[in-house]
Amino acid sequence: xxxxxxxxxxxxxxxxxxxxxxxxxxxxxxxxxxxxxxxxxxxxxxxxxxxxxxxxxxxxxxxxxxxxxxxxxxxxxxxxxxxxxxxxxxxxxxxxxxxxxxxxxxxxxxxxxxxxxxxxxxxxx
Amino acid sequence: xxxxxxxxxxxxxxxxxxxxxxxxxxxxxxxxxxxxxxxxxxxxxxxxxxxxxxxxxxxxxxxxxxxxxxxxxxxxxxxxxxxxxxxxxxxxxxxxxxxxxxxxxxxxxxxxxxxxxxxxxxxxxxxxxxxxxxxxxxxxxxxxxxxxxxxxxxxxxxxxxxxxxxxxxxxxxxxxxxxxxxxxxxxxxxxxxxxxxxx
Numbered sequence: 294x295x296x297x298x299x300x301x302x303x304x305x306x307x308x309x310x311x312x313x314x315x316x317x318x319x320x321x322x323x324x325x326x327x328x329x330x331x332x333x334x335x336x337x338x339x340x341x342x343x344x345x346x347x348x349x350x351x352x353x354x355x356x357x358x359x360x361x362x363x364x365x366x367x368x369x370x371x372x373x374x375x376x377x378x379x380x381x382x383x384x385x386x387x388x389x390x391x392x393x394x395x396x397x398x399x400x401x402x403x404x405x406x407x408x409x410x411x412x413x414x415x416x417x418x
Numbered sequence: 419x420x421x422x423x424x425x426x427x428x429x430x431x432x433x434x435x436x437x438x439x440x441x442x443x444x445x446x447x448x449x450x451x452x453x454x455x456x457x458x459x460x461x462x463x464x465x466x467x468x469x470x471x472x473x474x475x476x477x478x479x480x481x482x483x484x485x486x487x488x489x490x491x492x493x494x495x496x497x498x499x500x501x502x503x504x505x506x507x508x509x510x511x512x513x514x515x516x517x518x519x520x521x522x523x524x525x526x527x528x529x530x531x532x533x534x535x536x537x538x539x540x541x542x543x544x545x546x547x548x549x550x551x552x553x554x555x556x557x558x559x560x561x562x563x564x565x566x567x568x569x570x571x572x573x574x575x576x577x578x579x580x581x582x583x584x585x586x587x588x589x590x591x592x593x594x595x596x597x598x599x600x601x602x603x604x605x606x607x608x609x610x611x612x613x614x615x616x617x
Contacts, residue, residue: 319514335506356455363452373546398527
């Protein structure tokens with residue numbers, strides 16, 4: 294039983310690490326800030342979740358698992374918020390390559406109008 | 419905010435604040451205990467103290483009374499989210515490893531129906547972790563969001579599919595948070611005008 298759990302933990306850890314590597318390659322290969330954010334969110338988050346699951350299976354301690362669960366929850370909450378903040382800043386400052394866009398519903402909004410949400414920042418959950 | 423309490427009824431208001439804050443205190447206690455990874459009297463007591471302090475110094479909560487989410491829709495939302503996250507990862511992986519064609523990124527405006535801040539946060543966060551999309555801008559007053567699409571397929575209706583996906587997430591999330599989308603604007607206390615009136 295313990296051997297099975299060990300193997301499962303190793304598989305989870307390795308796939309998580311693989312996905313994190315993939316996110317890194319994505320960061321290098323995608324053409325601009327906005328497309329890179331896609332690589333920085335989905336595979337990176339799932340990769341971390343798998344690593345955490347592997348760690349929980351490996352330690353098999355209730356206390357550590359609770360802390361690990363907390364890490365997972367906060368990663369799910371903060372990673373998209375970070376990507377949102379970076380993407381938004383990149384778009385507004387012209388750091389994103391807008392010529393790549395095949396369609397841009399935000400075009401024509403004057404950045405001088407200020408933040409569309411009135412500057413109160415991301416909504417608190 | 420149904421005006422049950424007369425203005426100046428300080429004790430009643432304080433009792434209301436306690437009722438609202440009690441679930442939040444419980445949640446902070448759970449986080450505290452999970453951080454320590456151990457349930458002991460010392461941890462429970464220090465957690466209650468720290469939690470009460472955090473609630474005392476944090477700004478007043480702007481999104482109405484605390485409500486427990488509906489269990490079944492919350493579970494199905496979580497399952498759907500996990501499935502979406504796996505599909506999203508697979509899609510990004512494919513684009514990274516075997517780029518089939520030139521990427522066609524796009525920014526698409528998605529009109530939403532509910533101004534509730536908790537639901538808006540849930541939907542925008544979920545969209546970032548689900549296939550092909552990333553929340554770029556949020557207009558609470560709209561309510562609407564703009565999503566960045568990694569690869570917008572070159573066919574008619576592709577943008578509409580993005581909108582439909584986001585709106586179906588909103589519907590699902592509304593069921594989980596017990597929000598009636600038919601009353602557009604969300605639950606009381608969530609409106610922008612009311613927040614500004616309260617200053």
